[in-house]
Amino acid sequence: MRIDVVSIFPEYLAALDLSLIGKARQDGLLDLNVHDLRDFTTDRHRTVDDTPYGGGAGMVMKAEPWAQALTSVADAEEAARPVLIVPSPAGAVFTQAMAYELAEEKHLVFACGRYEGIDERVLEWAGERFDVRPVSLGDYVLNGGEVAVLAMVEAIGRLVPGVVGNPESLVEESHSDGLLEYPVYTKPSSWRDRGVPDILLSGNHGKIAQWRRGQQLQRTAARRPDLLEKLDPTQLTKADKAT
């Protein structure tokens, strides 16, 4: 998978050189390229913003540097129509389902806005060449798109085959079955007078799986009842309903 990120703060994305995603880049599993939007300006001051039409606070990102940058990255990979993900408070909320879907794509391009956002005409213009997706990380306002891109690249990248050593660990995670995950414990078995649930020390894997499922349901009911509402009834077994 090829990923291109365009930002006026390319150093913000340095964290993607580390750990799993960094190793995947070295292994050639992820071809991740970060670009400085200012490299696509033509004036001496490398201007990327200007005042908003209609007034209002702050500045808006100019369209032309984005058009130059996006054309350059689209040409870099002849793969089918790249997906252009534009972090925005006004986007569809990013979910694990979206991460799975995007992990199948050949070419992802992330446009990191700053200031008060990007001139809307860029998203309209990009529609010819890209599958344009405004995406929100959640219902809170960040100062720009970079933090959202770090989160999304990590969530998507770890689903690309070979990136996570043991694919087993991708199966039982939160949200992959529509529920929150169960609690985990490790040695010592007694820590500051706190023990580990006996069932986990029993070696009875059937009962352990049952207990873990019960914990998922209890946690989800307590912390995210909205997820329970969304559950497809076929995803709940008879035993679940007895919990």
Ligand SMILES: Nc1cc(-c2ccc3ccn(Cc4ccc(CN5CCCCC5)cc4)c3c2)n[nH]1
């Ligand atoms: N999930 C999530 C993603 C983002 C995100 C993503 C991308 C950018 C680019 C800039 N910002 C900062 C910003 C966004 C909005 C405003 C308010 N708004 C501006 C337009 C006119 C009306 C009022 C102010 C500043 C961004 C914020 N935040 N949260």
